Amino acid sequence: MHEMGIALEIIDIVKDHLPADKPAVKVERVNVQIGKLSAIVADSLRFCFDIAIQDTPVAGAKLIIEEVPVATRAPTAGPSTSRFLSAPSAAAGPSTCSPAENWTSSPLKLPNKEPN
Secondary structure: OOHHHHHHHHHHHHHOOOOOOOOOOOOEEEEEEEEEEEEOOOOOOOOHHHHHHHOOOOOOOEEEEEEEEEEEEEEEOOEEOOOOOOOHHHHHHHOOOOOOHHOOOEEEOOOOOOOO
């Protein structure tokens, strides 16, 4: 479960950004963005974070995870977005996509939103 290592790194980053001259600062939430193709299980990361923050300056903070969709762009087709990428089924017939080396993907930049 690599989510524990990720949770520990998130906590270290938060602790590194706490003001040294104000030790009583309370962290209420930590916002992170996770790409759909990152191979991170959001529920596992939340679970690990909740365990790892105990007895740290981050104790009691809530981890807010925003899952970021993937943008794909074919050289001739322009940008498109997909929340889920999957391989075509055999029943759908052959794919008409360009070779994989001509594709790029990157997370979309979304505006920050407060949780509901």
